[in-house]
Amino acid sequence: MIESPDLRMKSALNAYKRSKIYNWKKTADSTFEFFHDVLN
Incomplete structure (x- = not known):
């Protein structure tokens, strides 16, 4: 690449496009669901 x-x-462009599928709401929902499943 150098x-x-x-x-x-x-x-770089592909990485930028891929980064757009992530957001804080999705991350929080996924984390909550994980802990909910583990603790129940």
Whole structure:
């Protein structure tokens, strides 16, 4: 990647797009569901 600016840019763009599927509400809901399942 160091020697390929195109590959670096493509990887960065893909990482940015993938990061958009995560948010705090989803994370909190998932964490709550996990603890609820474990504790019941």
